[in-house]
Amino acid sequence: MDGARRNLVGLDRGEFAAAVAEIGEKPFRAKQLWHWVYHQGATDFEAMTTMAKPLRARLAERFEIRRPAVTTVQTSQDRSRKWLLRFDDGNEVETVFIPEEDRGALCVSSQVGCTLKCSFCHTGTQVLVRNLTAPEIVGQLMLARDSYGEWPSPGGDRLLSNIVLMGMGEPLYNYEAVAKALRIVMDNEGIAISKRRITLSTAGLVPLMRRCGEELGVNLAVSLHAARDDLRDELVPLNRKYPLAELMAACRDYPGANNARRITFEYVMLKGVNDSPADARQLVRLVQGIPAKFNLIPFNKWPGAAYECSPAPAIQKFSAILNENGLSAPIRVPRGRDILAACGQLKSESERVRKSGRDTRSVAAVDESSATMP
Numbered sequence: 001m002d003g004a005r006r007n008l009v010g011l012d013r014g015e016f017a018a019a020v021a022e023i024g025e026k027p028f029r030a031k032q033l034w035h036w037v038y039h040q041g042a043t044d045f046e047a048m049t050t051m052a053k054p055l056r057a058r059l060a061e062r063f064e065i066r067r068p069a070v071t072t073v074q075t076s077q078d079r080s081r082k083w084l085l086r087f088d089d090g091n092e093v094e095t096v097f098i099p100e101e102d103r104g105a106l107c108v109s110s111q112v113g114c115t116l117k118c119s120f121c122h123t124g125t126q127v128l129v130r131n132l133t134a135p136e137i138v139g140q141l142m143l144a145r146d147s148y149g150e151w152p153s154p155g156g157d158r159l160l161s162n163i164v165l166m167g168m169g170e171p172l173y174n175y176e177a178v179a180k181a182l183r184i185v186m187d188n189e190g191i192a193i194s195k196r197r198i199t200l201s202t203a204g205l206v207p208l209m210r211r212c213g214e215e216l217g218v219n220l221a222v223s224l225h226a227a228r229d230d231l232r233d234e235l236v237p238l239n240r241k242y243p244l245a246e247l248m249a250a251c252r253d254y255p256g257a258n259n260a261r262r263i264t265f266e267y268v269m270l271k272g273v274n275d276s277p278a279d280a281r282q283l284v285r286l287v288q289g290i291p292a293k294f295n296l297i298p299f300n301k302w303p304g305a306a307y308e309c310s311p312a313p314a315i316q317k318f319s320a321i322l323n324e325n326g327l328s329a330p331i332r333v334p335r336g337r338d339i340l341a342a343c344g345q346l347k348s349e350s351e352r353v354r355k356s357g358r359d360t361r362s363v364a365a366v367d368e369s370s371a372t373m374p
């Protein structure tokens with residue numbers, strides 16, 4: 001596009017070097033620029049006081065430093081915050097920040113929609129699916145940092161300390177962009193979030209698990225949800241391609257997993273489906289020999305869902321059985337209920353509004369379903 005300025009957000013070190021070379025500047029400028037964009041969080045070249053004014057002006061002619069556009073932002077009474085973001089092509093995704101006592105995790109999306117079609121997950125009902133780009137993934141985090149005033153990167157004691165790739169989409173189906181985004185985010189001279197504070201959640205894309213561990217070294221979470229193939233085939237159709245035996249082997253081989261750094265198995269509690277004491281005991285056998293911990297997720301019901309959430313006593317019993325067998329199994333506390341941070345209703349709400357306004361452009365992009373973000 002003539003005259004369009006290139007966004008620096010989401011470009012990696014090599015691309016920064018090329019950008020600087022393009023305007024005839026020396027390589028050390030790339031390092032300076034990197035510092036301003038990713039460490040200081042600058043959004044305006046005028047703030048870049050280590051560069052002379054004419055250089056700032058030349059940069060501003062060719063480049064911009066832009067976050068994704070925010071359609072809606074809501075803050076919960078428990079301080080959870082949820083953004084509905086809109087990208088240049090009109091597609092939208094959600095990002096949610098979930099604070100804990102002295103830190104917090106940002107739940108990042110990796111795709112618009114999802115191809116996996118897990119039977120209990122609302123995201124799978126969306127029509128359109130596309131991968132997010134690295135800039136769109138990094139942009140989610142930078143925007144959240146802006147919102148909490150957490151620039152420059154202050155070290156270990158910030159609120160936005162952790163990242164979980166548990167938003168919309170299957171991150172390992174978008175491996176290249178996710179890997180590029182995470183390398184930018186982990187870079188010590190920039191945003192500097194350590195791999196130990198990043199968790200990637202997968203439904204079990206076995207062929208990419210080892211690569212993820214070797215190349216990125218992030219924590220792994222696996223959406224398990226069943227201890228038997230027949231049930232998992234139904235809940236997580238990806239299981240038909242990569243059944244439990246293969247998935248467990250990939251977990252056993254996951255680089256960097258050990259007793260101090262366990263693989264998290266996510267397990268959504270579905271009433272009468274996967275929540276019996278026998279299911280819990282079968283799980284114990286399944287994960288034997290794997291440095292494992294569980295995360296029990298009360299099912300978040302959505303309109304039209306074929307499942308109910310297990311009753312609290314059943315979930316507690318389930319957790320107790322895992323505990324008795326040496327497996328940590330906390331029950332995830334629903335957060336941000338008042339802003340529907342749990343199941344993407346903000347997105348469906350904004351789409352409903354637009355539909356009634358006959359804005360067919362965005363209606364074509366996604367159906368009226370919402371994303372699922374437990």
Ligand code: SAH
Nearest residue numbers: 121169170201202203223266299300372374
């Ligand atoms: N595709 C990746 C990451 C996105 S889903 C994965 O499958 O891990 C993040 C987590 O939310 C997964 O464990 C998913 O199974 C769970 N989840 C999806 N819909 C849910 C719902 N309605 N209630 C509770 N958890 C849900």
